[in-house]
Every structure is written in structure tokens, then in C-alpha cells.
Amino acid sequence: MSTVNVGIVGVGNCASSLVQGVEFYGAEGADPAGLPNPVCAGYSVADVRFTSAFDVDSCKTGRDLSEAIWAGPNNARRFADVPWLGVPVTEGFLGDGVGRTTADRIDARGSASAAEIAARLTDSGTQVLVNFLPVGSPRATERYAEAALLAGCAFVNCMPAEIARSPHWAERFRRAGLPLVGDDLRSQFGSTLVHHALLDALARNGVRLRSTYQLNNGGNMDFLAMQDPERLRSKQQTKAQGMAGGSGAEGSGAGALPAAAVHVGAEYIPFLEDRKVAFIRLEAAAFGGTPLEIELRMTVDDSPSAAGNVLDAVRYAKFALEQGISGVFDPVSALLMKAAPRPMTGDAALAELHALTGGPV
Numbered sequence: 001m002s003t004v005n006v007g008i009v010g011v012g013n014c015a016s017s018l019v020q021g022v023e024f025y026g027a028e029g030a031d032p033a034g035l036p037n038p039v040c041a042g043y044s045v046a047d048v049r050f051t052s053a054f055d056v057d058s059c060k061t062g063r064d065l066s067e068a069i070w071a072g073p074n075n076a077r078r079f080a081d082v083p084w085l086g087v088p089v090t091e092g093f094l095g096d097g098v099g100r101t102t103a104d105r106i107d108a109r110g111s112a113s114a115a116e117i118a119a120r121l122t123d124s125g126t127q128v129l130v131n132f133l134p135v136g137s138p139r140a141t142e143r144y145a146e147a148a149l150l151a152g153c154a155f156v157n158c159m160p161a162e163i164a165r166s167p168h169w170a171e172r173f174r175r176a177g178l179p180l181v182g183d184d185l186r187s188q189f190g191s192t193l194v195h196h197a198l199l200d201a202l203a204r205n206g207v208r209l210r211s212t213y214q215l216n217n218g219g220n221m222d223f224l225a226m227q228d229p230e231r232l233r234s235k236q237q238t239k240a241q242g243m244a245g246g247s248g249a250e251g252s253g254a255g256a257l258p259a260a261a262v263h264v265g266a267e268y269i270p271f272l273e274d275r276k277v278a279f280i281r282l283e284a285a286a287f288g289g290t291p292l293e294i295e296l297r298m299t300v301d302d303s304p305s306a307a308g309n310v311l312d313a314v315r316y317a318k319f320a321l322e323q324g325i326s327g328v329f330d331p332v333s334a335l336l337m338k339a340a341p342r343p344m345t346g347d348a349a350l351a352e353l354h355a356l357t358g359g360p361v
């Protein structure tokens, strides 16, 4: 079985957890507890290799990926030691990558062209490019997507920029014969999943949702970036899409509600570091119109909860490359992303995937 050669755009907290996760679970005899799928589309975690990485923070560029994941404002928990990887972090294209709320934390520079980024992808043998850019950076994201097209890489868009949902980009990847997965990663067990499960339970049992909110608090750079209302908006849209439905139950999801009855917020609280504390509230009408209220608080490490699903996404993307599946890989996007262009239930997505891969692994 060949390897899954992964390039990373944005060596922040999610990249740190992903790189640590490959060390943690790729080790001989590793305990798979906490891992969604030890084998996915025929690939084990040990088959995943990092071959290239791009950033714009001068304290990360030029360093080995194994060092850069601990640099700058990164504050993801250390759960694995990462040996020297021999993967230098290359200066990329800044564009709109760094916003006004994070600018004083990052010494940012980078004007690489799509051709220069593509050359690095090709030279390093990268097959799947993962986009971990901050919220609110669609222009920079497009530059890396362009580079992926030039270099013949699959593209996994883990943030809210419209790439998989854009007919323009979907068609370009389709015509190039390359897979595209997006948009905006769904965490392995995060507030979107829990919120959706509650919405689903209400709908399946005939309880009518009246209003709901999801307030997330965290102290990492993702939360700091979301303090810019412009940048937060794109996350609110994909979050709302993630809560909108898809369970298959009649009237399920917050999508059936007027916009004023659904609220998604994000607060930056530095001392929380990479922990996310989510408050979820649902108000609903039960039998006879009697009121039903649910309040829930969950605390989870933010970036590790992203890494498990990315590990699956890159392995499915490699599988798609090998099988000649091109354009948006719909079942993977529906399963692992908050805002897939063709949403479907988890069961339907898995059934499509198992039909393609020949089984549950």
C-alpha cells in the first residue's frame, strides 16, 4: 500500500494536533482509543506522511515542521513528541490570511505565487493539500487551491471559505481530475455534533424547536480571529449549515427556524487556551405546547477534536485520487465537513463510501 503524502497550509493548532496524532497513533502497537478510524479507505495512520508545509509567520517559516508546531501563538496541548520530520515550513502567500484582531501576534510575510507553491508541492511529492488557514481568508485560500490544481493535488478545505460549495472551484477540480473535500471541518466530537444530535432527538420525538443558541468560548488564535465580526460571519454561516438538518427526521435541524431564532457566538478568553467551552440552549414546544428547555455545557480540547476527522479526510482524498474520483467528493464532504455542497445523513454518506471502498475500512 502506498503512502498518503500530505501538505499543510497554516501550521497552527490544528496542524499541531494532526502532526502529533500521526506520531501518537502511527506508532507500532499504538492504542487506538480516541481515534475515529484506525484504518480508513485502506490506509492506516502510519501510512500518512507530511511532505510540505506553508505558513506566513516568520517564527515558523524556515523551521522544521516538528519545531514550527510549537512556535508562535500555537497553544495546542502536547500529547506526543514529534521527531525531526525533515519538512521545512515554506513561506507562502499572505493575502488576507491575517486579520486585524490577530495581526499583532503574528510577524506575517509571504508573496509566493501559485506556481511557486505548486513547484514546492510537486518537488516534495505532496498528494493531498490540507487548508488550515484562519477564518476570513478566502483570497489566500484560493491561491493555495490554485496551486493544488497546478500540482495535481487533492484539496481538503478545513475552514469556511467557499471552495467545495463554489460551482467554479468544484468544476475546476472536476475538469482537472482531482478530488475536492470541503468546506469547514466538522470536529470529531464538537459542539456542532452535540447540538445536531439534540436537534435530531427533538425532531424524532415530535418536539417542535422554537429557538436555539450555541455560544463557544476559547483562547486560541481561531477564537481571536473570530473576534472580527467580518471573519466570524463566515464561521456563523457554516455552523448554521451544520445545524440546519440532515438527520432525515421530518422538520429536524435549526434550518426550519427564522434566522432571529438561531444564534451562534464565539468569545475569546485567553486563559482557556486551546480548550473550548460550549454552551448550547434549546427552547422547544412539547405535548400540548408545554415548554421544554435544554441547557448543556461541554468542554473539549479544540484542535485535537479536529485532527481525527482530518486524518480520515486525507486518507479518503488519497483513495479518491487513486480511484480517479474527481470534483467534490460528496460523501466525504457530507460526513466530515460542516458545509458540504450536497448534505446527506451520516448513514447515507457512510453507505456511499462503503460501496466505493468495499467495506467499513
Ligand SMILES: NC(=O)c1ccc[n+]([C@@H]2O[C@H](COP(=O)([O-])OP(=O)(O)OC[C@H]3O[C@@H](n4cnc5c(N)ncnc54)[C@H](O)[C@@H]3O)[C@@H](O)[C@H]2O)c1
Pocket: 009, 010, 011, 012, 013, 014, 015, 054, 055, 056, 057, 074, 092, 093, 094, 095, 096, 097, 098, 106, 131, 132, 133, 134, 135, 137, 140, 158, 159, 160, 184, 185, 186, 187, 190, 220, 221, 222, 302, 303, 305, 306
Ligand atoms: N476544532 C478546530 O480547531 C477546528 C474545527 C473546524 C475548523 N477549524 C478551522 O481550521 C482553521 C485552522 O484552525 P487553527 O486552530 O489551526 O488556527 P490557527 O490560527 O492556530 O492556525 C492558522 C495558521 O495559519 C497561518 N497563516 C495565516 N495566514 C496564512 C497564509 N496566508 N498562508 C499560510 N499560513 C497562514 C498562521 O500563521 C497560523 O500558523 C480555522 O479556520 C478554523 O476555523 C478548526
